[in-house]
Amino acid sequence: MRKILVTGGCGYIGSHTIVDLLEHGYEVISIDDNSRSSAFSVNGIEKITGKKVKNYKVDLKNFDETQAVFQENTDIAGVIHFAAYKAVGESVAAPLLYFENNLFSLINLLKCVEEFSIPHFVFSSSCTVYGNPDSIPVTEAFPIKKAESPYGATKQMGEEMLTDFTKNGACDAILLRYFNPVGAHPSAILGELPIGKPQNLVPAITQTAIGKLPKMKVFGNDYDTRDGSCIRDYIHVCDIAHAHTLAIQYLENTKNEGPCDIFNLGTGLGVTVLEAIQTFEEVSGVKLNYEIAPRRPGDVIAIYANNDKAVNKLGWQIKYGIKEMMKTAWDWELKLKAEADSVKNN
Ligand code: UD1
Numbered sequence: 001m002r003k004i005l006v007t008g009g010c011g012y013i014g015s016h017t018i019v020d021l022l023e024h025g026y027e028v029i030s031i032d033d034n035s036r037s038s039a040f041s042v043n044g045i046e047k048i049t050g051k052k053v054k055n056y057k058v059d060l061k062n063f064d065e066t067q068a069v070f071q072e073n074t075d076i077a078g079v080i081h082f083a084a085y086k087a088v089g090e091s092v093a094a095p096l097l098y099f100e101n102n103l104f105s106l107i108n109l110l111k112c113v114e115e116f117s118i119p120h121f122v123f124s125s126s127c128t129v130y131g132n133p134d135s136i137p138v139t140e141a142f143p144i145k146k147a148e149s150p151y152g153a154t155k156q157m158g159e160e161m162l163t164d165f166t167k168n169g170a171c172d173a174i175l176l177r178y179f180n181p182v183g184a185h186p187s188a189i190l191g192e193l194p195i196g197k198p199q200n201l202v203p204a205i206t207q208t209a210i211g212k213l214p215k216m217k218v219f220g221n222d223y224d225t226r227d228g229s230c231i232r233d234y235i236h237v238c239d240i241a242h243a244h245t246l247a248i249q250y251l252e253n254t255k256n257e258g259p260c261d262i263f264n265l266g267t268g269l270g271v272t273v274l275e276a277i278q279t280f281e282e283v284s285g286v287k288l289n290y291e292i293a294p295r296r297p298g299d300v301i302a303i304y305a306n307n308d309k310a311v312n313k314l315g316w317q318i319k320y321g322i323k324e325m326m327k328t329a330w331d332w333e334l335k336l337k338a339e340a341d342s343v344k345n346n
Contacts (some may be wrong), residue, residue: 003027003075004248005118007109008082009055010037012192013181015045016241017080019190022049024245029076031069032083033059036195044189070112078120078248081109084154089199090299091151094316102154114170118345120251121173122244123162127233127266128152129177133170136231137306138271140177140262150296159262166259173259174247179233179266179305181240183325191332192237200239201276202325206333209286213222217293218273223301229273229303233266236320236328240265246314254303266305267318280326281316 005022008014009030014037018028022045022197030042032055042055058065060083070076084102085091091098129152130138130144147153162173182202184191195201197213201211208216221228243265271279279289310316318327 001025001027002077002252003029003073005029005069005073005076005079006082007031007033007060007079007105008084009053010034010039010041011082013178013188013237013240014080014082015041016185016237017082017244018045018053018216020238020241020245021248022053026245027247028053029069029073030055031058031060031066033057035059036085037172038193041190048185048187048189048301060108061101063108064113066108066336067115068113070116074116076116076118078122078251079109079113079118080122080244080248081106082124084124085160086151087199088149088151091149091154095150095254098150098154102151103134103157106158110161110165110170111320114120119171119281120143121162121166121171122247122251123158123175123252125159125175125177125328126152126155127177127179127264129156129159130303132300133303135304137268137304138264139306140264163260167261173261174251174256174263175260176243176247177262177264178240179235179264181237182234183236183238183320185238186328186331188328188331188335191329191336201232202329203274205277205280205288205326206329208290209280209284209288209330210333214289216288216290218277218290219293219296219299220295221274221292223274223295225302227272227274230299231270231272231304233269233304234271234322235318236324236325239316239318243310243316246316250314261319262303263288263310263314264307264317265310265316266307268305268307269322270304271304271322276322279322280330282328283323283327324345
């Protein structure tokens with residue numbers, strides 16, 4: 001069984017990806033410092049799959065501790081690197097925190113990849129690298145725009161680092177540019193756990209509907225779109241997760257054309273904020289308390305993916321539509337509430 005090291009394995013996309021890897025015959029170990037995630041995710045992964053995962057509680061900024069994980073596991077066939085800070089607003093307020101965390105951890109990891117001759121590396125990137133695109137849908141060949149935030153800059157620098165690193169044959173890499181990952185595992189055992197007040201749309205919707213937040217804001221209804229609100233490409237986290245398994249298989253089968261290949265991960269469909277809310281109301285039966293608010297600075301007007309490359313080359317098939325995205329996100333929120341209520345009552 002090939003062993004994959006997943007960094008950030010207790011986080012939102014990392015935990016769903018581990019489930020997918022285990023279901024496709026891989027052995028998985030994880031590194032996560034749990035500074036922004038819960039070690040309980042490992043229990044959830046084990047519950048869903050019936051398989052064991054070892055999480056090393058290691059800060060990737062600590063080179064010696066990171067190296068020790070590779071020394072203990074000399075049979076790692078590939079690395080999937082999720083561990084990073086991802087809050088755009090926080091990155092604007094504390095840029096050095098983002099540069100230090102996201103870049104030092106990547107450098108340390110790549111030093112280990114080189115030292116231990118790990119052949120395959122998959123990097124979590126973001127459609128944020130395209131900025132406000134000149135046209136939509138965007139293909140992987142679209143130009144990279146100046147980053148809107150230090151968070152976005154760390155994704156761009158990560159991509160550049162890997163492009164240069166793989167040129168000298170150290171390993172082969174795939175950069176996966178996620179559009180807007182949402183939803184939760186259909187079992188409602190794993191899902192997103194935002195820290196503090198959620199900044200992203202779907203957790204803001206579900207937390208408002210459940211009553212954790214009094215009201216949510218729709219940031220702008222005067223954009224040049226079909227209903228005035230911004231357009232995004234929401235993609236179910238389990239579809240994103242499976243693309244990582246396919247990316248590893250693609251590298252293992254040496255199907256990659258160059259040392260560093262790039263894939264967009266989106267559905268190819270644009271959904272407005274108001275359409276997302278309407279779909280949520282339909283599938284949950286809950287009327288959402290929201291108001292139209294001013295535009296959020298830095299928001300891109302409209303973006304969605306051309307995903308032909310991932311579909312044709314990775315063999316990626318999207319299983320979940322916007323309804324399932326909203327339904328699984330809502331089931332997860334309901335399950336969190338049921339758990340909180342049972343703690344309160346005991
Ligand atoms: C943001 C980041 C992106 C990051 C992604 C992580 C920016 C510019 N981009 O994407 O780099 O990879 O999160 O998931 O911040 N909205 C509301 N009300 C809310 C929250 C959001 O109307 O309470 C709207 C936003 O204005 C936007 C859409 O919902 O139009 C999606 O927002 P969000 O979920 O934050 O994702 P992005 O901004 O697309």
